[in-house]
Amino acid sequence: MKPLVEIQNISKVYHTVNEETVAIEGFSMNVYKGDFIAIVGPSGCGKSTILSIIAGLTPPTGGECIFNGNKPSIGYMLQKDHLLPWRTIFKNATLGLEIQKKDNEENIEYVKELLKTYGLEEFMNSYPYQLSGGMRQRAALIRTLALKPEILLLDEPFSALDYQTRLAVSDDIGKIIHSQNKTALLVTHDISEAISLADKVVVMSKRPATIKSIYEINLTPHTLSCIERRKAKEFAGYYDKIWKDLDIHVR
Amino acid sequence: MYDKKPSDEHLEYLKRIKRNKITTLIWQFGILCFLIVLWQIAADKKWINDFITSSPLRIIETIINLLTKGQLFTHLFTTLGESIIGFILGMLIGTVVSVLLWWFPSAAKVCDPYLVVLNALPKIALGPVIIIWAGAGVKSIIIMTLAISLITTIIGIYAGLKSVDEEKLMLMQTFKASKKQTLFKVLLPASYVNILSVLKINVGLSWVGVIMGEFLVSKAGLGYLIMYGSQVFNLDLVMAGVIILALCAAAMYLMISSLEKCILKKFGE
Ligand SMILES: Nc1ncnc2c1ncn2[C@@H]1O[C@H](COP(=O)(O)OP(=O)(O)OP(=O)(O)O)[C@@H](O)[C@H]1O
Ligand SMILES: [Mg+2]
Numbered sequence: 001m002k003p004l005v006e007i008q009n010i011s012k013v014y015h016t017v018n019e020e021t022v023a024i025e026g027f028s029m030n031v032y033k034g035d036f037i038a039i040v041g042p043s044g045c046g047k048s049t050i051l052s053i054i055a056g057l058t059p060p061t062g063g064e065c066i067f068n069g070n071k072p073s074i075g076y077m078l079q080k081d082h083l084l085p086w087r088t089i090f091k092n093a094t095l096g097l098e099i100q101k102k103d104n105e106e107n108i109e110y111v112k113e114l115l116k117t118y119g120l121e122e123f124m125n126s127y128p129y130q131l132s133g134g135m136r137q138r139a140a141l142i143r144t145l146a147l148k149p150e151i152l153l154l155d156e157p158f159s160a161l162d163y164q165t166r167l168a169v170s171d172d173i174g175k176i177i178h179s180q181n182k183t184a185l186l187v188t189h190d191i192s193e194a195i196s197l198a199d200k201v202v203v204m205s206k207r208p209a210t211i212k213s214i215y216e217i218n219l220t221p222h223t224l225s226c227i228e229r230r231k232a233k234e235f236a237g238y239y240d241k242i243w244k245d246l247d248i249h250v251r
Numbered sequence: 252m253y254d255k256k257p258s259d260e261h262l263e264y265l266k267r268i269k270r271n272k273i274t275t276l277i278w279q280f281g282i283l284c285f286l287i288v289l290w291q292i293a294a295d296k297k298w299i300n301d302f303i304t305s306s307p308l309r310i311i312e313t314i315i316n317l318l319t320k321g322q323l324f325t326h327l328f329t330t331l332g333e334s335i336i337g338f339i340l341g342m343l344i345g346t347v348v349s350v351l352l353w354w355f356p357s358a359a360k361v362c363d364p365y366l367v368v369l370n371a372l373p374k375i376a377l378g379p380v381i382i383i384w385a386g387a388g389v390k391s392i393i394i395m396t397l398a399i400s401l402i403t404t405i406i407g408i409y410a411g412l413k414s415v416d417e418e419k420l421m422l423m424q425t426f427k428a429s430k431k432q433t434l435f436k437v438l439l440p441a442s443y444v445n446i447l448s449v450l451k452i453n454v455g456l457s458w459v460g461v462i463m464g465e466f467l468v469s470k471a472g473l474g475y476l477i478m479y480g481s482q483v484f485n486l487d488l489v490m491a492g493v494i495i496l497a498l499c500a501a502a503m504y505l506m507i508s509s510l511e512k513c514i515l516k517k518f519g520e
Binding site: 074078082099127 | 416418419421422423424425426427428432436437440441443517
């Protein structure tokens with residue numbers, strides 16, 4: 001099977017007046033259809049940069065991203081929900097459709113369906129401030145899903161939430177992504193979150209970021225619920241290895 | 252949300268807030284009355300020279316006089332019209348210019364020192380030039396108003412556009428939004444709070460501009476009334492003009508700030 005995206009030897013250098021920062025160096029990875037890949041790495045190592053390069057928001061300094069077949073549509077979800085406060089939840093969810101002039105009846109129906117499935121139906125006409133953090137994050141996901149992207153890029157999508165909500169929402173969102181059989185790349189700081197959601201965890205080194213190791217996650221009671229997955233007996237083993245690879249010291 | 256009855260404590264709390272509010276109001280009103288009465292007594296007892304200070308009763312008399320002769324409304328509407336036109340023009344031109352500055356960032360950089368200098372310049376100094384260029388009429392008054400309010404408006408709204416969260420723009424990029432879509436769907440709505448505060452400042456500035464303009468040229472308007480009064484040493488007229496002006500400015504300010512409250516409430520901020 002050919003990979004959906006071949007990331008080949010990507011590098012990225014940022015220039016500012018005072019210095020140049022080599023954010024990424026020689027980063028290569030293949031993404032296959034249906035993959036759920038988590039990327040963990042120390043702060044500021046260039047994780048967000050990799051996602052922006054894949055999304056085509058910033059060009060890489062060297063190397064390239066090859067998309068096999070038609071260029072797949074890409075959905076990008078940011079750390080904060082960035083729901084627009086002057087739009088209702090429904091209008092927020094259809095923002096992408098509206099911008100791309102795809103707000104036809106079929107797609108609107110699809111958004112309504114999503115809102116219903118993920119428990120936001122009664123909040124369709126509410127404004128974002130009336131929703132809890134978890135609900136807002138789900139609304140942001142629906143806004144991304146509305147465009148039916150083939151690849152989902154998630155940049156620390158849960159880190160703005162408190163711990164309990166975070167567990168619940170990541171469980172929800174993990175299920176949503178799995179059930180829609182999307183290809184997803186998730187950036188996170190949270191090792192347990194990475195293991196419990198993804199089937200592959202990529203550990204990055206400090207800046208300039210390269211791949212340090214890749215773990216295929218196989219947990220024995222095979223389940224999609226990431227709360228259940230946290231209870232698997234292999235979990236602690238993975239956690240240990242990744243923690244060691246990250247090599248984080250508090251100075 | 253809660254349909255259970257509020258507790259006694261809560262009712263007591265609400266009552267206290269209300270009582271507080273009423274006390275404040277009484278004091279505010281009381282001080283005003285006290286000052287007016289004091290002014291009147293001081294004038295009656297000749298503690299002060301009422302030829303140059305006028306007195307409340309004489310001011311009221313003057314206002315009634317102006318009213319019955321029908322001059323008041325001519326002056327009032329002249330000034331009101333000028334300041335509304337100046338205000339709206341200032342907002343429109345200011346918004347358009349700041350959008351252009353945002354649209355062409357290099358132009359914005361080039362313009363920056365000009366804006367800084369123009370902002371620092373006391374615009375009143377332009378008065379004579381404006382009169383020579385635009386003639387002694389309403390046109391000059393409107394231009395004076397614009398001169399005073401426009402630069403502040405541009406700087407204020409432009410700063411608002413620039414302060415919109417970088418990530419919101421990135422979100423728009425992920426949807427492949429055009430610049431125009433970003434402007435209308437995110438930037439302008441996101442700076443509504445900022446635009447509202449610029450609006451509030453501008454109300455005041457437009458009045459300043461109009462009165463300044465009327466001091467320099469004009470044959471009607473509250474500014475003219477005040478100027479004329481001072482030239483013939485009729486302080487009753489001057490004071491009456493000032494007081495009517497204060498009332499108008501306050502009314503316009505109240506209108507804008509209640510509009511602001513309305514809009515902010517809608518989006519829960
Ligand atoms: N636009 C930019 N200009 C200059 N330097 C940048 C820019 N964007 C990112 N950088 C730098 O590149 C490095 C990598 O940034 P990036 O945001 O990709 O890291 P990250 O791994 O996502 O970090 P975090 O964990 O904090 O989200 C950082 O050191 C950052 O300071
Ligand atoms: Mg990041």
